[in-house]
Structures are given as C-alpha cells and as structure tokens.
Amino acid sequence: MEQFISAFLKGASEKNFHQLAKEFLPQYSALISKAGGMLSPETLSAIHKALQEGKLSDVMSQIQEAIGAAENAVLEVAVIGESGTGKSSFINALRGLSHEAEDSADVGTVETTMYKTPYQHPKYPKVIFWDLPGTGTPNFHTDTYLDKVGFANYDFFIIISSSRFSRNDALLAQKIKDAGKKFYFVRTKVDSDLYSEEKTKPTTFKKEKVLQSIRDYCLANLNDIGVTEPRIFLISNFDLGAFDFSKLEETLLKELPGHKRHMFALLLPNISDASIEIKKHFLQEKIFLEALKSAAVSFIPFMTFLSGFDLCQQEQCLKEYRSHFGLDDKSIEEIAKKLNIPLEDIKGQLKCSDFWSLVKDDSIIAQARSAAEAFCAIKGGPGSSVIQALKVYYGHIQFLNVVVDDAKHLLRKMETVNVA
Ligand SMILES: Nc1nc2c(ncn2[C@@H]2O[C@H](COP(=O)(O)OP(=O)(O)O)[C@@H](O)[C@H]2O)c(=O)[nH]1
Ligand SMILES: [Mg+2]
Incomplete structure (x- = not known):
C-alpha cells in the first residue's frame, strides 16, 4: 500500500501517468481481501482510465463517490x-x-x-x-x-x-x-x-x-x-466460530455488489483471526483510497487539502475502529463480565483503551516525514499538503493495527474461557 502511495507521488510529480495506471490495478488487488473490495469493476476501470490520462480531479471524484456509496449503502x-x-x-x-x-x-x-x-x-x-x-x-x-x-x-x-x-x-x-x-x-x-x-x-x-x-x-x-x-x-x-459460518460470511461478501460489501464486512462478528483480518482489509482499503484521494488533490493546482487529523479527529478515528472491532467501552465491559475479570485489568491489557499513550507515540510523524522526504527528494520542495496527507495515512494505519492486535488478543482470552 505504501509502495503505491510513493509510486503515486513519484509518478504524479514526473507526470508519468501511464506507469502509475499500470501499477494501480495490481496494487489494489493485493490490498483487498479474497472476498473483494468496495470498488465495482466499473469504478476501478474509471480510476484506471483517469490515472492513465492524468486526470487527477477525476481520480478524486471517483474515489469520493465510491466511498460515499459504501458509507451510505443500505x-x-x-x-x-x-x-x-x-x-x-x-x-x-x-x-x-x-x-x-x-x-x-x-x-x-x-x-x-x-x-x-x-x-x-x-x-x-x-x-x-x-x-x-x-x-x-x-x-x-x-x-x-x-x-x-x-x-x-x-x-x-x-x-x-x-x-x-x-x-x-x-x-x-x-x-x-x-x-x-x-x-x-x-x-x-x-x-x-x-x-x-x-x-x-x-x-x-x-x-x-x-x-x-x-x-x-x-x-x-x-x-x-x-x-x-x-x-x-x-x-x-x-458457536459461530465452528462449522460453516465463516464460509457463509465469505460467500455473502463475495456475492454482494462492491459498495455494499464494506458495511457488511464491518458488522461481521469477530469469530476468528480470519474474520478480524477481513475487516482489517476493508478498513485498510478505505485508508488507502482516502490517501490516494488526498495525494491526487495535492497535485491539483489551487486545490487546498483541507482535511486534517487533529486530536479530536484522531480520538474519533480510534473510537470508530474500536467500535468496528467490538472494543468500545460497552463491549469491553461485557467481555470483562463474561471473563469474570475486573474491567481495569482488561483495559490494562488493551493498547487501544489508552488514547494518550498512542498519540504520544511519535513514530507516525517520523514515518510520514521519511516518506515525505523521499518524495521531496524527487519533487524538490516540501509539499506541506503531501506531508499532511501522509500523516493522516500513517495515523489511521497505526490506530487500525493497534485495534486489530487488541481484538485478536481478546479473542484468544475468550477462547480459553470457552474451552475451559
Ligand atoms: N442447539 C441449538 N439451539 C438453537 C440454535 N439456534 C437456536 N436454538 C434454540 O432454538 C430455539 C428457537 O430459537 P429461535 O431463535 O427463537 O427460533 P425462531 O423461532 O426461528 O426465531 C431456542 O431455544 C434457541 O435457543 C442452534 O444453532 N443450536
Ligand atoms: Mg423468532
């Protein structure tokens, strides 16, 4: 995923759009789960075509439309x-x-x-x-x-x-x-x-x-x-983790149209590492598309990149991911009860319940800076909107990884109780 964002920055700054379009489809296929992603074949080819022709505003609007359709799917x-x-x-x-x-x-x-x-x-x-x-x-x-x-x-x-x-x-x-x-x-x-x-x-x-x-x-x-x-x-x-339930989930996901897949993937219960990974794939895809959109915007003259990632937005983002993976406060409370463990003990085991220590972790800024430096070495100037887009990207990825690890940890805990 990072590779394509870097390739995008390079290709767009050198105006090598043919190369960029060529790399887009294989990168996207590698990113999504076996069950598919949120983009329909039509949208994929529209983005591909827009990249090929160097029409970055079309790339932006296609992605925006696809994300909107996925978020509003009924x-x-x-x-x-x-x-x-x-x-x-x-x-x-x-x-x-x-x-x-x-x-x-x-x-x-x-x-x-x-x-x-x-x-x-x-x-x-x-x-x-x-x-x-x-x-x-x-x-x-x-x-x-x-x-x-x-x-x-x-x-x-x-x-x-x-x-x-x-x-x-x-x-x-x-x-x-x-x-x-x-x-x-x-x-x-x-x-x-x-x-x-x-x-x-x-x-x-x-x-x-x-x-x-x-x-x-x-x-x-x-x-x-x-x-x-x-x-x-x-x-x-x-016992949804046993028998054919996960096969049913995968089949349903695969057979839904792209824009309906995203929400359905998010609601699936965390019954196995595989089901947690499916959700992770769908969220990664969205982060990738948002980053690609921001990167495209940063190359469109006179278009300002407005969307930031301030503390309030970061807190909201972490909250959202926790909710998708059943790690919101209410769910953690229920799990503590089921496991018969004091709530504070469980919270102590989950990195995602400590927003401030995650925010203090400055590795994201370092990652964004080094990616941006690589880009600036090519483009030859510090594009602040590019650095901003990369910070947003790495910030989301960090939160997602933390929540996914915590979800897997809790699943392990629940399994030991079910077996006992
Ligand atoms: N052993 C077992 N019992 C089930 C299962 N699903 C439902 N039940 C039980 O079957 C009864 C009827 O379930 P319910 O969900 O009310 O069925 P409905 O009438 O079709 O809505 C309840 O006592 C459930 O606890 C299952 O997969 N295994
Ligand atoms: Mg009934």
Missing part, C-alpha cells in the same frame, strides 16, 4: 424459516447481540404473526434483517409470497431450517432465482445433532462423518425437490 437481508428453527438467534448473532440484550429478537417464543419483522443493526442502522414467516404456514403460496413480503427490497435471502428443507422452500428458492436474487440455505443446530449422535453412538461417533451426512441429506433432499447445486451452510447459532 442492506436488507431476508431471513426465512419456520418458528423454532433459530431465525431469531441467527439474526441476533449477526446483530452482535446476546439473547439477553435489551433489543435482541425474542428467542424461543413461538411466532404468532404472519408478518415480517425488521431488526435494525444497532451499530449500522442502514442494515436491516427481516424475520419472514416460513413456507410451511397454511397461507403460504409460492406465487404470492415474494410479492407479499416485498422481495425487491432484499439484497439476499437466507432460508433456514433446523432439520430438512421442504418442497415449498425449494419452490421459493426457484422463485427467488427467477427474480434475479441470491439465496442461501442455512441448516442450524448442528451442535445438537452432534451432541445426540455422540450420546447415542459413543464408540463409533465421528464429528466429520455426522456433519457430512447432514450435508448429504440436505443436498439430496433439495435435489429431490428440484434445486440444483444448492449452497448449504451448516451452523450453530451458539
């Missing part, structure tokens, strides 16, 4: 299933809420309504999970169901079952496909299947074998009713 997820299959638990898990949390969806209550219920994500209000009635209700009609629930609004459909999928589920999936939308089958409660298998067949029990047979059974069951190559994810709402 995401509506339909969760369909019979009462008791674990819909509410699944929705709570994706909303990062424990079942006891105040505004969590009621778990274990039998639904009496036939209507859809929206659940907003507490941290990302533009993300809404819709709890929709299952296909087994007497009033279900494949032809009218999607119209009734307003299918056009949903970005994708999750069809949940805790046993087998029904013929109606298959018919519905076909309708969803015909409407040009994506659906995913989620088979919940595999933890209890494993538990009962182990209890009943203690000597022959093999976890992988049981999981495979559930998978085969669901596949055969859906094939029988006409869904070809259905994608089925086996999960436990009680």
Whole structure:
C-alpha cells in the first residue's frame, strides 16, 4: 500500500501517468481481501482510465463517490424459516447481540404473526434483517409470497431450517432465482445433532462423518425437490466460530455488489483471526483510497487539502475502529463480565483503551516525514499538503493495527474461557 502511495507521488510529480495506471490495478488487488473490495469493476476501470490520462480531479471524484456509496449503502437481508428453527438467534448473532440484550429478537417464543419483522443493526442502522414467516404456514403460496413480503427490497435471502428443507422452500428458492436474487440455505443446530449422535453412538461417533451426512441429506433432499447445486451452510447459532459460518460470511461478501460489501464486512462478528483480518482489509482499503484521494488533490493546482487529523479527529478515528472491532467501552465491559475479570485489568491489557499513550507515540510523524522526504527528494520542495496527507495515512494505519492486535488478543482470552 505504501509502495503505491510513493509510486503515486513519484509518478504524479514526473507526470508519468501511464506507469502509475499500470501499477494501480495490481496494487489494489493485493490490498483487498479474497472476498473483494468496495470498488465495482466499473469504478476501478474509471480510476484506471483517469490515472492513465492524468486526470487527477477525476481520480478524486471517483474515489469520493465510491466511498460515499459504501458509507451510505443500505442492506436488507431476508431471513426465512419456520418458528423454532433459530431465525431469531441467527439474526441476533449477526446483530452482535446476546439473547439477553435489551433489543435482541425474542428467542424461543413461538411466532404468532404472519408478518415480517425488521431488526435494525444497532451499530449500522442502514442494515436491516427481516424475520419472514416460513413456507410451511397454511397461507403460504409460492406465487404470492415474494410479492407479499416485498422481495425487491432484499439484497439476499437466507432460508433456514433446523432439520430438512421442504418442497415449498425449494419452490421459493426457484422463485427467488427467477427474480434475479441470491439465496442461501442455512441448516442450524448442528451442535445438537452432534451432541445426540455422540450420546447415542459413543464408540463409533465421528464429528466429520455426522456433519457430512447432514450435508448429504440436505443436498439430496433439495435435489429431490428440484434445486440444483444448492449452497448449504451448516451452523450453530451458539458457536459461530465452528462449522460453516465463516464460509457463509465469505460467500455473502463475495456475492454482494462492491459498495455494499464494506458495511457488511464491518458488522461481521469477530469469530476468528480470519474474520478480524477481513475487516482489517476493508478498513485498510478505505485508508488507502482516502490517501490516494488526498495525494491526487495535492497535485491539483489551487486545490487546498483541507482535511486534517487533529486530536479530536484522531480520538474519533480510534473510537470508530474500536467500535468496528467490538472494543468500545460497552463491549469491553461485557467481555470483562463474561471473563469474570475486573474491567481495569482488561483495559490494562488493551493498547487501544489508552488514547494518550498512542498519540504520544511519535513514530507516525517520523514515518510520514521519511516518506515525505523521499518524495521531496524527487519533487524538490516540501509539499506541506503531501506531508499532511501522509500523516493522516500513517495515523489511521497505526490506530487500525493497534485495534486489530487488541481484538485478536481478546479473542484468544475468550477462547480459553470457552474451552475451559
Ligand atoms: N442447539 C441449538 N439451539 C438453537 C440454535 N439456534 C437456536 N436454538 C434454540 O432454538 C430455539 C428457537 O430459537 P429461535 O431463535 O427463537 O427460533 P425462531 O423461532 O426461528 O426465531 C431456542 O431455544 C434457541 O435457543 C442452534 O444453532 N443450536
Ligand atoms: Mg423468532
């Protein structure tokens, strides 16, 4: 990432835009996660073209537009299933809420309504999970169901079952496909299947074998009713880190349009180092694009680079990153309770909870200065806007790295408690 920013500064100052454009795509691909990034193929080629032609104001506006679209993206997820299959638990898990949390969806209550219920994500209000009635209700009609629930609004459909999928589920999936939308089958409660298998067949029990047979059974069951190559994810709402949940996350991310990916990646629970890394990739991408935008601006005559990174903004930035990784004050308090450790002890272990010592760390200024010096050696003058842009860039990267390390540390702690 640093390389491209330096390459950008060099290329732009020498007006070697062809070289710059050539380096852009491979650098961007190396930066984003396997699941993709926030830029659509169209935006990518527009930025590439603007770089090639040396139109830096187009680079700036393309990036600005893409970031704006990602920040304002609305995401509506339909969760369909019979009462008791674990819909509410699944929705709570994706909303990062424990079942006891105040505004969590009621778990274990039998639904009496036939209507859809929206659940907003507490941290990302533009993300809404819709709890929709299952296909087994007497009033279900494949032809009218999607119209009734307003299918056009949903970005994708999750069809949940805790046993087998029904013929109606298959018919519905076909309708969803015909409407040009994506659906995913989620088979919940595999933890209890494993538990009962182990209890009943203690000597022959093999976890992988049981999981495979559930998978085969669901596949055969859906094939029988006409869904070809259905994608089925086996999960436990009680343990998202196990089974297929991370595969489901990755698939959903990959299949969302670029601008919707960013927010969805940020809301994913920290269930593994890999899921923390995915989030890190998305935030790094944004930092990179912001830096590229600022760098472009600093080469546009008469355009002043206004955005600074004063203490107040730094504090806000750290706060935001902490919130994305579930390390905000409220979450840390909950974790301390779960771990049965005094809050101050936990805070003492987390670098991100001490803003002032992070700010005092002057390595960022040193990094920005040395990068800027390298640039000035080429350009031959201290471009203050360039130094400012680099400071902002290194400042964000430093906060992000600290928060990511802390998130991984806490995950380790939580795992030891879960195992014990
Ligand atoms: N063992 C196990 N139980 C689950 C799982 N998901 C939900 N449950 C339990 O199943 C019951 C119904 O869950 P709920 O989320 O209310 O299902 P809904 O009626 O579809 O909204 C509750 O007692 C949950 O605790 C799971 O993955 N594994
Ligand atoms: Mg429910």
